[in-house]
Amino acid sequence: MKYIDQEQVQNKMSSRLIKNNILKTLFALATMFGIVVLVILIVRVLTQGLAWIDMDFITGKLSTNADRAGIMGAILGTLWLMAVVIPVTLVLGVATAIYLELYAPKGKLQAIIQTNIANLAGVPSIVYGLLGLTVFVRAMEFGNVVLAGGLTLSLLVLPIVIVAAQEAIRAVPQHLSEASFGMGATKWQTVKNIVLPAALPGILTGAILALSRAIGETAPLTVIGIPALLIPFPEGIFDSFTVMPMQIYYWTIDSVLVEEYAYLAAATIIVLLLMLFILNSIAVIIRNKFQRRY
């Protein structure tokens, strides 16, 4: 005797297929939603800002006169900021991940640290701004310079790098490090020669995420007191600076006074997105280069 009645199955088949198609459409619509929003955003920014972008705008100095205003100062500020954030987060983040994954004794303390890192990733960015203001700007007396801003943003994105690096290290097959230990290699030799090269693509993916986050941050920088109007270009990590997101912010709120500022903000957004795209591409290229080797 059979338990499955073919006739009944046939009768129900079309309703099952309809349900399947409806859900397929729903899932596609959900995906489209994100894409449509992104397209609208890009189109709006491009129509508003593209006309304002020319060589003078990119290489020029900041000015209250909308026709003469340029964003070279903000571009340099962002680049200097990244020059602090990238090495600081990579070194601190990867070192922390190595310690937690490979050296730290597995136990309560390690679990507590782990939970705290996860929690830190969820702390609002403005709180990091207050921390930066207290520690770097005031206590260490850096002032509102690139170094203070860079260290503040480094703290902000550090959890992202740590977690990504930990996952990348954990994903390196155990049998590879066992082979290395089995030949009398020390932990550091194993980390340097076997674990890190294999984990590098994953670590760089984390670095890309962290970089994208840091480059667009505004809130913590407003708290540490980045000047609203700054004419001279920053020439090092001890100079005052502004960054593109800050420039966008101030131009947007001031657009009630001068209408053209809104277009300048849009133009700056285009440059910022372009820069983000270039930096990410570099990271992706580096990542793929290492990935191919294995």
Add this chain to the structure above:
Amino acid sequence: MSLKTESKPSFTPIAQETFLDKKVVYDTKDLNLWYGDTHALKDINLSIYEKEVTAIIGPSGCGKSTYIKTLNRMVELVPTVRTTGTITYNGMSILDKKFRVEDLRTRVGMVFQKPNPFPKSIYDNVAYGPKIHGIRNKKILDEIVEKSLRGASIWDEVKDRLKENAYGLSGGQQQRLCIARCLAIEPDVILMDEPTSALDPKSTLRIEELVQELKKDYSIIIVTHNMQQAARISDRTAFFLNGEVIEFDQTDNIFTKPADSRTEDYISGRFG
């Protein structure tokens, strides 16, 4: 390092006269090992002789892999591990926390269950060991690589593709490469943890022939769940069951006239 007279197997009187001139490499006394609360090895007493193949057989979970990993302290990669008793290697007490594992593992090589070459070139795989021990001279490295690959009888197959990634080799070739990589640190002892369990019969046979070659120069301890393999290639066999050594004797004796009924049951295929 003169343990020659000190330790002979206490429960194998027949073997004694045959091996009187053999040196003991590893001597295990009253070894107990726990993983957390699990008592994995119980009162192990075992002597491993120089330039012999010692096979360790037993059903899954009997502690044979744990034992071999204790011999180079790889077992410590499990954080909850705890041991009592002693293991001496050439007279040195290796379970002593002051004894440096790096020293031990330079003299005791290990070949693992699954071939585990590094994702590097064939050359770099073999040169890895010498390099971590500080050899930088390219000519010396070249020589070590060739000698080790010849020693693992894989030289002829790879000599024209030393710069290629080791992952391009077949499973059997990868395992022989791992043996070459192990020979490159010029060890005295080679530990093999089920080295053929992931290989096809033909590759298995090649590894077995290789083991026969290698025992001229090295002391070999091989864990295997393949009893025919133990019978074919080993000089002595230890039968483990539930973390205990049930019987340890010359391989011929174990397979023809086992002293313990549990050994007989296992080798005749009644369990395991």
